[in-house]
Amino acid sequence: MKNIKALRLLREKSQFDLSLDTKIPNYRLSLLETGKAEPRPDELERLAKALDTLPEILTRDFSEELILQMCSSAVQGQLHNEV
Secondary structure, eight states: OHHHHHHHHHTTOOHHHHHHHHTOOHHHHHHHHHTSSOOOHHHHHHHHHHTTSOHHHHHSOOOHHHHHHHHHHHHHHHHHHHO
16 A cells, blocks of 8 residues: 555654554554555554545555645645635
8 A cells, every 4th residue: 555655755754653643563554555464444544544634545546646746736725725
């Protein structure tokens, strides 16, 4: 699930930070990020919450570039609403 890693990096979080936020062990996060394991529903919810996204974004097969575009669009929208 490359989306987890892409969003984690976008949010400027280390695996250790995300592990603390989600209470998912660091080794498990590594397996999830590399696609060697699939997240359980409870893990998916905790990851989505910690990464401020929807669970569907984490499970769909988006390219890292598309994730960055979606997130930058959302950030631009937030900035526009704050002005």
